[in-house]
Structure formats: C-alpha cells, structure tokens
Amino acid sequence: xxxxxxxxxxxxxxxxxxxxDGGVGPCPPGALRxxxxxxxxxxxxLTRLATAYQLxxxxxxxxxxxxxxxxxxxxxxxDIHLSAEATRRLAAFARTPSAHLARALSQRPPPAAIGTAxxxxxxxxxxxxxxxxxxxxxxxxxxxxxxxxxxxxVHPPPDLPRALICTRHQQAAADPRHNRPLDIRDLPELTxxxxxxxxxxxxxxxxxxxxxxxxxxxxxxxxxxxxRSRLNRLTTTNPHLTKGPASPAxxxxxxxTYPETLTLATTLDHLPPHPPAHPDPRPTAFLAHLATxxxxxxxxxxxxxxLRTRLTTH
Ligand SMILES: [Zn+2]
Numbered sequence: 001x002x003x004x005x006x007x008x009x010x011x012x013x014x015x016x017x018x019x020x021d022g023g024v025g026p027c028p029p030g031a032l033r034x035x036x037x038x039x040x041x042x043x044x045x046l047t048r049l050a051t052a053y054q055l056x057x058x059x060x061x062x063x064x065x066x067x068x069x070x071x072x073x074x075x076x077x078x079d080i081h082l083s084a085e086a087t088r089r090l091a092a093f094a095r096t097p098s099a100h101l102a103r104a105l106s107q108r109p110p111p112a113a114i115g116t117a118x119x120x121x122x123x124x125x126x127x128x129x130x131x132x133x134x135x136x137x138x139x140x141x142x143x144x145x146x147x148x149x150x151x152x153x154v155h156p157p158p159d160l161p162r163a164l165i166c167t168r169h170q171q172a173a174a175d176p177r178h179n180r181p182l183d184i185r186d187l188p189e190l191t192x193x194x195x196x197x198x199x200x201x202x203x204x205x206x207x208x209x210x211x212x213x214x215x216x217x218x219x220x221x222x223x224x225x226x227x228r229s230r231l232n233r234l235t236t237t238n239p240h241l242t243k244g245p246a247s248p249a250x251x252x253x254x255x256x257t258y259p260e261t262l263t264l265a266t267t268l269d270h271l272p273p274h275p276p277a278h279p280d281p282r283p284t285a286f287l288a289h290l291a292t293x294x295x296x297x298x299x300x301x302x303x304x305x306x307l308r309t310r311l312t313t314h
Contacts, residue, residue, distance in 0.1 A: 030053070047075065209265035
C-alpha cells in the first residue's frame with residue numbers, strides 16, 4: 001500500500017488519500033463532500049474533487065492507483081474515459097454510490113478497451129468544440145462544493161436547444177468559449193422558454209429548428225430586431241462579453257435564439273409526418289399559426305428559406 005498524503009486543505013482536515021492495491025478492496029472514503037452536477041463532464045467533476053484536496057486531477061488519480069494515458073487536458077476541451085473499476089474507486093473516495101456517480105456524470109461511452117477493462121484505468125481525450133460542455137451556474141456549483149467555487153462544466157440536455165439555463169439563479173451559457181455563465185436577469189423570455197419546455201421537441205424537429213433560426217439570425221431575417229435587442233441587453237448586463245476574443249453576436253447566438261428555436265421545433269412537430277402529394281406552395285395556415293406562436297404579425301419566408309424547404313420535405 002502506498003499512502004498519499006496531500007498537503008494543504010486535505011491534510012488540514014485529516015483527509016488521507018489511500019487506496020488498497022489490487023483494486024478489489026474498498027477504497028477509504030475522502031473527508032470532503034463534492035457532489036456532481038447533473039450532466040457534469042467527468043473531467044470537470046474530477047477537477048473539482050481534486051481541487052478540494054489541493055491536488056491536480058492527475059495527482060488524485062495517481063493516489064487512487066488509477067493508471068492514466070494521454071496528457072491531462074482541462075475542460076471544456078478535454079475529458080476523460082474511466083474504466084468501471086476506476087469509476088468505482090472514484091465513487092468510493094467521493095462517498096457516492098458508483099451508480100449514482102455514473103448516472104450524474106455525462107460520461108460518454110468509453111472505448112471497449114477501457115470500458116471493459118478489469119483494471120483501474122483512465123484515458124484523457126479531447127472533445128470537439130461542437131459537443132463541448134458549457135459553464136455551469138456558479139450558484140448551483142457552490143452548493144455542491146465544500147470550500148471554494150471551482151468552475152464546473154456541464155453537458156446541456158440533448159432534447160432542447162443547445163444551452164444551459166438555470167431558471168433559479170438566472171444564469172445561462174450556450175458557448176464553451178465563455179469561461180463562465182452569463183447573467184440573464186434582463187432576458188426573462190429565456191427563463192420562460194425553459195420553464196414551458198415540459199414536452200421537449202423531437203430530435204429531427206430540433207435539428208431543423210436550430211438550423212433554421214441560425215440561418216435567420218446570420219442573415220438578419222424575420223426576427224432581427226428582437227434578437228438585436230436581446231443581444232444589446234445581454235452585453236449590457238455582461239460587459240465582459242465585448243472584451244472577449246470572439247464576437248458576442250456569434251458566441252451568444254444560441255442563447256439569443258433559444259426561445260424561438262424551441263417554439264419553432266415544437267410547432268414543426270405538429271406537421272403531418274409526410275408532406276401532401278401535391279404540396280401547397282403557400283402553406284398559409286401553418287405559417288399563420290407559426291407567426292402567432294412566434295409573436296410576429298406575419299411570416300412570409302422566401303422560396304429559398306430553409307423553413308419552406310422543411311415544409312416540403314419528408
Ligand atoms: Zn443555478
């Protein structure tokens with residue numbers, strides 16, 4: 001057995017990081033309670049847990065006798081695959097049932113070579129920008145951390161527009177380039193939209209709606225004035241946005257279009273599954289209904305508008 005005693009906060013509270021060699025015995029639990037956020041990236045939770053003991057994630061894994069490969073990469077660009085035994089050791093140390101931890105963490109299925117390994121192994125890997133986790137609400141994170149607030153990164157719900165919205169603390173995020181969530185107290189429509197999303201749209205309608213509103217936003221179509229007003233309110237409340245390397249008009253797009261993307265997706269779900277044999281070139285009834293849902297006086301998309309493409313597509 002090789003005990004590993006951290007210096008700093010862990011040591012001062014009497015925590016001693018030890019684990020029995022061989023991986024078959026119980027792991028002594030840690031002294032500090034760090035609870036995962038729902039959907040939290042594994043590397044985010046690992047970092048928060050390690051930081052509570054003033055350790056790096058690598059040092060914590062080493063102390064738990066978990067063998068790692070590849071270079072550690074912090075979230076949101078990096079994540080880690082854990083074998084079942086590695087998850088078990090981490091859960092025991094975190095004083096959380098293994099199943100609870102696995103359910104809470106958004107660990108994408110690890111490669112078979114790791115997932116089925118009987119040994120305690122872990123592999124760092126990088127994550128594509130499009131599917132990276134987003135900065136979690138700081139108030140929710142503090143409630144799940146023992147001493148200090150370490151930023152947490154969470155994967156957004158897959159059945160809603162890609163964003164994190166904490167309706168309780170009025171914080172939101174939609175782009176991993178932001179290293180902290182945004183204050184959305186001046187955008188109550190975001191909270192309202194998140195509240196009313198009891199019945200999420202289908203994956204297909206959500207994909208269509210996201211593509212359509214993104215195009216509308218980029219080409220200043222239909223809802224330009226509303227979205228520009230929303231962007232102004234967001235940058236006024238979050239002045240640090242204008243100092244970032246990327247334009248807030250781009251990095252905030254997903255948040256700004258969130259309510260309309262959700263409305264469009266759920267409305268598209270009411271279309272018949274197949275277009276009529278002789279499609280109406282002017283589906284006026286549907287467009288009038290959609291305009292009402294979006295709060296527009298009228299909606300007349302051009303022939304090349306993606307919405308019109310959707311109305312004539314299976
Ligand atoms: Zn919150």
